[in-house]
Amino acid sequence: MDRNSNIYTFIFAIVLVVVVAAMLAFTATTLKPIQENNVRNEKMQNILTTLSITAEKNAVDATFNTYIKQQLALKADGSVDETVNAFNIDLKKEIKKPIDQQRFPLYIAEKDGKTFYIVPLFGTGLWDVIWGYIALEADKNTIMGAVFDHKGETPGLGAEINQKWFGDMFIGKKILKDENLGFTAEGNFVSVTVVKGGTPDENLHGVDAISGGTITCDAVTKMINERMSNYLPYFQNN
Amino acid sequence: MSDKEGLFSKKNLQLLKDPLDDNNPISVQVLGICSALAITVKLEPAIVMSISVLFVLVASNVLVSLLRNLIPNRIRIIVQLVIVAAMVILVDQVLKAYAYDVSKQLSVFVGLIITNCIVMGRLEAFALGNGPWKAFLDGVGNSIGYAVILILVSLFREILGSGKIYGIQIIPQSFYDFGYVNNGLMLLSPMALIVVGLIIWAQRARNKKLIEK
Numbered sequence: 276m277d278r279n280s281n282i283y284t285f286i287f288a289i290v291l292v293v294v295v296a297a298m299l300a301f302t303a304t305t306l307k308p309i310q311e312n313n314v315r316n317e318k319m320q321n322i323l324t325t326l327s328i329t330a331e332k333n334a335v336d337a338t339f340n341t342y343i344k345q346q347l348a349l350k351a352d353g354s355v356d357e358t359v360n361a362f363n364i365d366l367k368k369e370i371k372k373p374i375d376q377q378r379f380p381l382y383i384a385e386k387d388g389k390t391f392y393i394v395p396l397f398g399t400g401l402w403d404v405i406w407g408y409i410a411l412e413a414d415k416n417t418i419m420g421a422v423f424d425h426k427g428e429t430p431g432l433g434a435e436i437n438q439k440w441f442g443d444m445f446i447g448k449k450i451l452k453d454e455n456l457g458f459t460a461e462g463n464f465v466s467v468t469v470v471k472g473g474t475p476d477e478n479l480h481g482v483d484a485i486s487g488g489t490i491t492c493d494a495v496t497k498m499i500n501e502r503m504s505n506y507l508p509y510f511q512n513n
Numbered sequence: 514m515s516d517k518e519g520l521f522s523k524k525n526l527q528l529l530k531d532p533l534d535d536n537n538p539i540s541v542q543v544l545g546i547c548s549a550l551a552i553t554v555k556l557e558p559a560i561v562m563s564i565s566v567l568f569v570l571v572a573s574n575v576l577v578s579l580l581r582n583l584i585p586n587r588i589r590i591i592v593q594l595v596i597v598a599a600m601v602i603l604v605d606q607v608l609k610a611y612a613y614d615v616s617k618q619l620s621v622f623v624g625l626i627i628t629n630c631i632v633m634g635r636l637e638a639f640a641l642g643n644g645p646w647k648a649f650l651d652g653v654g655n656s657i658g659y660a661v662i663l664i665l666v667s668l669f670r671e672i673l674g675s676g677k678i679y680g681i682q683i684i685p686q687s688f689y690d691f692g693y694v695n696n697g698l699m700l701l702s703p704m705a706l707i708v709v710g711l712i713i714w715a716q717r718a719r720n721k722k723l724i725e726k
Contacts, residue, residue, distance in 0.1 A: 284585040291592060295599045302603055306610040313613040427621055431554040431674065431700035486697060 318362075322393055324442075325410035325420035326386050343393075345383040351375050353508030366397035367404065379505045384410070391419055394506055398498030401490040403427040405436065405498060409445065415510045416454050418467070421445035423495060433491025444482040450503060452480075458511040466500040469493070520646065528650040532658035535722060539662040540713045544630040549663055550705040552622050556679045559667035561615050562622060563660030565608070569600045569626050570635060571652035576600075577640040578648035584641075593636045594627070601626045631659055666708045674699030 277283060316332070319339040323330050330338040348359035351374050361380040369377050382393040392415055396407040407423035420443075423436040435441055448467045456463045465480045469492040474481040484492035519525075538544045548566075552558045573596045577584070584592050605623045608616035616623065626632065635655055640648040671677055673696050676684035684693065698704055717723045 278583075278585055279587070284588055287583065287585050288588060288591075291595060295595055299599060299602055299606075302606050306606050309610040310606075310613075313609070317613070430552070430558075487700075 321408050321422050324422045325393055325408045326384055342384045342386055343382050344385050347381045348378040349381055349509050353512050396498050396502045398494055400425055400428050400494045401433055416449050416451045418445045418448045428491045433488035435485050449479045458507040466503055469496045525650055529654040532654040537658045538631045538655050540716050544634050545659055550702040553667035553670055553705050554700050555671050556667045558618050559663045563663050565604050565623055567656040570632050570656045572600045573597045574640045574648040574652035575645050577636045578645045581641050597632050598627050666705055669708050670699045
C-alpha cells in the first residue's frame with residue numbers, strides 16, 4: 276500500500292489512537308482502586324496528623340477508627356444530616372453548591388480521654404486548590420493541630436504550607452476573640468490570619484506568612500475563615 | 514542493522530557517551546530547559562523526574578524506531594506526540610498508584626514531560642532513522658545527560674537555598690547561629706538558569722571541542 280496515500284494515513288492514525296486509548300484505559304482502570312485507596316489513606320493520615328498521631332501505612336484504617344469516634348455531616352444551621360456519609364463528602368464539589376444545600380463534614384475524635392473537633396478545609400491557592408485539616412480542642416476554640424496541603428503551589432515558596440513547621444505554628448492559636456462571648460456573637464469569630472511580615476508569638480490569632488508565598492498564605496487565611504465560619508452554629512449549640 | 518555490528522561496538526557506545534558531554538541535551542543543545550528550571554529546587558524530585566524522563570524517552574524512542582517504516586511522513590509529528598503522551602500518562606498513573614508521595618511532589622511536571630523538547634527532539638532526529646537498539650542507547654544516553662545536569666543544578670540549589678541535600682540538613686545549626694542565612698533567591702527559577710549558565714561555562718572551559726569557531 277502506498278504509504279503516502281490519504282487512506283493509509285487515516286488507517287494508521289485510527290489504529291494508533293485506538294490501540295493507545297485501549298492501553299491507557301486498561302491501565303487506568305486496573306490502577307484505579309490502588310490510587311483511590313492511596314487518596315483515602317492520605318486523607319485519614321492527614322486527619323490523624325492534626326492530633327499528632329502517626330498511622331502506620333498498613334494500619335491507617337484501624338488507627339483512624341480507634342480515634343475518630345463520630346463523623347458528622349452538618350447543615351448550615353448547625354443541625355446534623357444523618358443521610359450523608361461525612362467521610363465521602365467531596366468539598367471541591369460541595370463548595371460550589373448554594374450554602375443551604377452544602378453539608379459540612381466534622382470529625383469528632385477522642386485521644387487520651389479528651390475530645391477533639393476536626394474541621395476539613397478547602398480553598399483556592401495561587402495555582403490550584405489547597406486544603407487542610409484543623410483540630411480544635413474540647414473548648415472548640417484552641418487549635419490542637421493543623422495540616423495543610425496543596426496541588427500545585429510554587430515549590431520552595433507557597434508549597435511550603437504542607438511542611439510540618441507551617442502547620443505547627445497554628446498550635447495553641449484561638450479562633451475566638453473572647454471565649455466567654457460564644458461562637459455566634461457579632462465579631463467574636465476572628466479566625467487565624469497568616470500575617471505577611473510576621474507577627475509576635477503572643478498574637479493568638481495570627482501566624483507568620485512564608486516569604487515569597489504571600490498569595491498562597493492569604494488563601495490559607497481566607498480558607499480557614501470561610502470554612503470555619505460554617506461550623507459556628509454547631510459549635511454554639513453543642 | 515545490516516552490518517555485523519556488535520551490540521556494544523564503539524559506534525554504539527558513542528551513542529551513550531556523546532549526550533553526556535559533547536552533545537549534552539541541556540548544556541549544549543539547550544533543550545529541556547523548562548523542567549530544569551522548574552523541578553530543581555530539591556534533589557529528590559529532580560531524581561524522580563530524571564527516572565521518569567528516562568523511561569518515557571527510552572520507551573518512545575524504541576517504539577517510534579520500531580514503527581519508523583510504517584509511520585506516514587505527513588503525520589509523523591502527531592504520531593510521535595501520541596506515543597510520548599501515552600508513555601507519560603502511563604508513568605503518571607503508575608506513580609500515583611505505587612509512589613503516591615513522590616507523584617504528589619512532582620505534580621504537574623510529570624505531565625509536562627510531554628512538552629520536554631528533548632523527547633520530541635530525539636524522536637525526530639534519531640529514532641525515525643535508526644534501529645531500535647540504537648534508539649534505545651540514544652534514549653538512555655540522552656536521558657542520563659539530562660539527569661546529570663538536573664542533579665547538579667538541584668544540588669547547588671538545595672544546599673544554597675535550603676542548606677540541605679536530599680532533605681537532610683547539611684549546613685550545621687552553628688552556621689545559622691553565627692548569622693548565616695539560606696539564600697532564598699536560589700529557590701527561584703531565574704537562579705536555575707544562572708546555575709545552568711555556569712555549568713555551560715565550566716563545561717566549555719574544559720571541553721575545547723564545544724567552542725564555536
